[in-house]
Amino acid sequence: MPVLSQQDLTFFHKNGYVIARKVIDRAQAERTAEAVWAFSGKKPDDPETWYEEGKGIMVEVYHQQAMWDNRTNPRVHQAFSQIWNNEKLWVSHDRASISPPNRDPEAKEHNLHWDMNIDNPPFSFGVQGVLYLNDTPAEQGAFICVPGFQHKLEDWLANLPKGAKPKEQDLLALGTKRIGAEAGDLVLWQTALPHTASLNRGTSPRVAQYITMWPAGEKNPDARQRHVAFWRDRLAGFRYAEEREHDEVPPAKLTPLGRKLVGLDPWHKKENSYVHPMSARRRQRRRLRG
Numbered sequence: 001m002p003v004l005s006q007q008d009l010t011f012f013h014k015n016g017y018v019i020a021r022k023v024i025d026r027a028q029a030e031r032t033a034e035a036v037w038a039f040s041g042k043k044p045d046d047p048e049t050w051y052e053e054g055k056g057i058m059v060e061v062y063h064q065q066a067m068w069d070n071r072t073n074p075r076v077h078q079a080f081s082q083i084w085n086n087e088k089l090w091v092s093h094d095r096a097s098i099s100p101p102n103r104d105p106e107a108k109e110h111n112l113h114w115d116m117n118i119d120n121p122p123f124s125f126g127v128q129g130v131l132y133l134n135d136t137p138a139e140q141g142a143f144i145c146v147p148g149f150q151h152k153l154e155d156w157l158a159n160l161p162k163g164a165k166p167k168e169q170d171l172l173a174l175g176t177k178r179i180g181a182e183a184g185d186l187v188l189w190q191t192a193l194p195h196t197a198s199l200n201r202g203t204s205p206r207v208a209q210y211i212t213m214w215p216a217g218e219k220n221p222d223a224r225q226r227h228v229a230f231w232r233d234r235l236a237g238f239r240y241a242e243e244r245e246h247d248e249v250p251p252a253k254l255t256p257l258g259r260k261l262v263g264l265d266p267w268h269k270k271e272n273s274y275v276h277p278m279s280a281r282r283r284q285r286r287r288l289r290g
């Protein structure tokens with residue numbers, strides 16, 4: 001059975017998001033959450049450690065083995081392959097998050113955002129994903145978005161009053177939905193959907209890992225080098241000052257699928273861009289000489 005049914009795919013194209021259920025099992029979700037907690041220095045059973053002044057929910061952790069096991073999990077790959085209708089994908093190097101229950105009575109829902117440039121329509125297709133590492137009911141800081149807005153974005157932008165800044169509009173008023181799901185479920189959404197992590201109005205922290213995939217850029221050797229280096233050198237995606245893992249952990253062990261998703265091995269056999277052009281030519285001459 002494929003991870004996403006035909007109904008799921010139809011739902012995704014209509015609403016711009018879908019839940020890929022149980023892409024990893026509960027034990028693996030728990031292992032990953034433990035690694036994220038350990039890296040953060042916070043303790044799941046000690047609320048006093050959960051809050052850090054001026055810090056959001058993101059944890060600059062990327063290279064724990066459990067996180068790589070999730071990124072390269074065949075079911076995660078299958079969900080993205082179904083969405084792209086292409087199995088030859090690369091995986092992102094995203095971080096994780098811990099969202100503790102809100103304790104500020106004045107706190108408001110965060111405004112929504114896009115992680116793509118919305119200055120130059122028309123927009124091309126893109127997809128993002130958040131993997132829940134613990135059970136996440138809607139009120140426990142679940143992913144929140146405006147379903148179906150990917151179909152309206154370009155018109156909405158064109159009809160904004162002159163000079164109005166799209167990101168400063170009340171995007172919450174566009175009609176949001178909080179997407180609750182279970183540990184091991186992956187919420188996938190189109191990049192054109194305004195979204196965010198909702199305020200956690202529950203009693204437990206939400207723990208999550210971000211994962212996306214896109215068609216492999218194997219024909220671009222520089223892109224491939226950069227992609228592989230991230231895994232090999234254990235780099236951090238956003239906050240370089242917090243880059244710790246290259247000193248703390250070895251490069252994650254990868255499966256054959258993982259090697260392709262990282263860019264170490266080619267998806268395209270015929271277009272093996274990893275053979276130096278000179279040696280390919282030399283081999284051809286040798287073949288011709290017999």
Ligand SMILES: O=C(O)CCC(=O)C(=O)O
Nearest residue numbers: 115130142143195196197
């Ligand atoms: O954590 C979430 O539910 C959403 C995260 C988010 O807003 C993002 O990845 O851009």
